[in-house]
Amino acid sequence: MPKLYHEISMSLDGFVAGPNTSLEQPLGEGGERLHEWATGLESWRESHGKSGGRSGRDDELMQESIDRSGAVIMGKNMFGPGPGPWGDDPWQGWWGEDPPFHKSVFVLTHHEREPLRLSDTTFTFVTDGPESALEQARDAAGDKDVQIAGGASAAQQYLRAGLVDELFIHVAPVLLGGGVRLFDNLEGADPKLEPIEVVESPAVTHLRYRVS
């Protein structure tokens, strides 16, 4: 059965975004340091419509992850800034006309909205909860896995519900000292973790855990 996995870059002190996230700094202060290992990779650049970039083990892992998921789930905060209804000129995502997903993306939100198609990415807005989003994402993914892309709050909802099969955490060699913690708000949920793969590089340490 296809898996539900959460993949994210985290600082060694547990943050997936820095403090004071905003329209100008969607990753918060210093948050871009979590992704420095990724943004120069060939696979990352290709998914963002750019050529060139570094190859190697980090790049292979990134490409495997891109290929592995048939659909993506994200929280409203990852799709756009601020809470509240979409309004007359609704936010189109952070990523411009050609978002880097190139597959179906399901956005958890409290506010209804028609699907948004940008190039080969379709954003579907799901208002009836994470289980419904997962069901729709599984349908869209077919035989492939479903990725929870973030943010922390979306991941926490699925961890609390016991629905996550795997965590794939890229530990950046960075201490942010503040911001958004990946593992806050588990509210007594006690997911069991089993290490299944560790890959090191000079830039980042990749930790893969089975979750049960």
Add this chain to the structure above:
Amino acid sequence: MPKLYHEISMSLDGFVAGPNTSLEQPLGEGGERLHEWATGLESWRESHGKSGGRSGRDDELMQESIDRSGAVIMGKNMFGPGPGPWGDDPWQGWWGEDPPFHKSVFVLTHHEREPLRLSDTTFTFVTDGPESALEQARDAAGDKDVQIAGGASAAQQYLRAGLVDELFIHVAPVLLGGGVRLFDNLEGADPKLEPIEVVESPAVTHLRYRVS
């Protein structure tokens, strides 16, 4: 030049002890889960006066670490419970008549006390600050390195002062959800981390960083 390194077991969510540390539960609720990978190892058992135990890569790393340090620094909270003066019948440490260190241990405290010798471990109580403790520990260690054993507060003092050369973190596949965080209270100190070694085992992931 010999190095100052901090070695500690940490949960994936960043805790080095669980919540509600006490005389009965010095590692807090659930904190013993951070050390399960270690307590069955041959090297750990030998240092604790026991025979038998598991060998393998985790055990080799533990033995290397035991051999590597010529002196140990710890905070008052790691040596014993509660703040305040030592009193007439002073606390002798958590470890009984034959503590597992077998070398000089320097305890950071605000309260003077004569050195305490138990078997081949000598506890020296340092009241004039972390730099002084480090100087004394370096003298005692000779050509060997100095280990900061814990707890978090002691490690944070040395990180803030920019004195730590290396972090050796054993990431236990555990989410504690609360407790004492290793990387709290850095107060704007921004240590630079460089991954230098990663070792995986089914029980724990060892991450070694150079700090500058």
